[in-house]
Amino acid sequence: MKWADLHVHTALCRHARGEMHSFMLAARHAGLDLGFADHAPARRGFDPENRMDRKTFPEYTDTIVRIREAAPDLRIFMGAEADIYSGFEDELGELRSAFEIDYIIGSVHYVDGVFVFSGSPLVLPDSDTRRIIRRYFELLGEGIQSPLVDIAGHLDAVKWIFPHNREDIEAAALDFLDAVSCAGKAVEFNTSGWRRGQGEPFPGIHLIEAAAERGLPICLGSDAHQPDQVGYAFARAAEILMKFGYGPGNHRGLPMWLPIQKADRVR
Numbered sequence: 441m442k443w444a445d446l447h448v449h450t451a452l453c454r455h456a457r458g459e460m461h462s463f464m465l466a467a468r469h470a471g472l473d474l475g476f477a478d479h480a481p482a483r484r485g486f487d488p489e490n491r492m493d494r495k496t497f498p499e500y501t502d503t504i505v506r507i508r509e510a511a512p513d514l515r516i517f518m519g520a521e522a523d524i525y526s527g528f529e530d531e532l533g534e535l536r537s538a539f540e541i542d543y544i545i546g547s548v549h550y551v552d553g554v555f556v557f558s559g560s561p562l563v564l565p566d567s568d569t570r571r572i573i574r575r576y577f578e579l580l581g582e583g584i585q586s587p588l589v590d591i592a593g594h595l596d597a598v599k600w601i602f603p604h605n606r607e608d609i610e611a612a613a614l615d616f617l618d619a620v621s622c623a624g625k626a627v628e629f630n631t632s633g634w635r636r637g638q639g640e641p642f643p644g645i646h647l648i649e650a651a652a653e654r655g656l657p658i659c660l661g662s663d664a665h666q667p668d669q670v671g672y673a674f675a676r677a678a679e680i681l682m683k684f685g686y687g688p689g690n691h692r693g694l695p696m697w698l699p700i701q702k703a704d705r706v707r
């Protein structure tokens with residue numbers, strides 16, 4: 441069974457580079473199927489410099505359909521990475537009803553205006569740090585409980601700005617994994633943590649193991665922002681997943697990694 445990269449961005453979000461077609465060529469070269477998951481249009485005024493605007497979305501979906509026709513040897517999925525913020529369902533609901541979207545990765549990038557995906561540690565009073573971590577996981581939880589969201593994106597990304605609060609983050613992440621399990625959803629194994637100098641993926645290996653203990657479907661995502669990042673470190677990720685008893689399979693029509701018995705059953 442072929443593996444897939446379900447998390448790649450495109451130039452349409454204004455901070456990634458490369459033609460969409462080039463991402464397909466990169467996936468083909470890497471022997472992977474491909475899911476586009478560019479930053480979905482969000483509420484008006486929500487980080488407009490780094491998000492696709494609603495008017496551009498039809499160009500995005502049309503291009504994916506054309507690439508699908510040009511590459512019958514690959515499975516090409518139409519996804520999007522949606523920001524979870526309070527009231528996100530208004531915009532996302534409209535998008536999902538207007539387009540044939542295969543899946544949504546729900547991610548939190550901003551908490552009360554704080555960019556949690558910034559890559560540089562943030563020093564704040566303890567109470568603020570704890571509040572932001574708590575709110576981050578509240579939002580993520582609202583996302584995964586929404587019928588509009590299928591996959592929890594880079595779920596412990598808040599560790600990036602708060603590297604000294606690992607214990608709090610891990611405890612909240614474990615509770616969150618229980619919520620993913622209850623909701624019957626999936627989590628992402630986002631390899632960009634390695635690429636971004638984190639020394640571990642998003643989420644960390646501990647949490648991947650905890651997701652595996654819960655039997656959660658796991659998808660691989662590179663979070664590529666240029667074509668040569670497609671499938672980044674997937675062999676390393678797959679080795680970890682196999683160690684936890686996982687194999688490639690399908691979950692609700694999407695290429696995911698599943699506990700071996702389930703992966704066999706759906707083959």
Ligand SMILES: [Zn+2]
Nearest residue numbers: 449455479665
């Ligand atoms: Zn991005």
Ligand SMILES: [Zn+2]
Nearest residue numbers: 521547593594
């Ligand atoms: Zn993201």
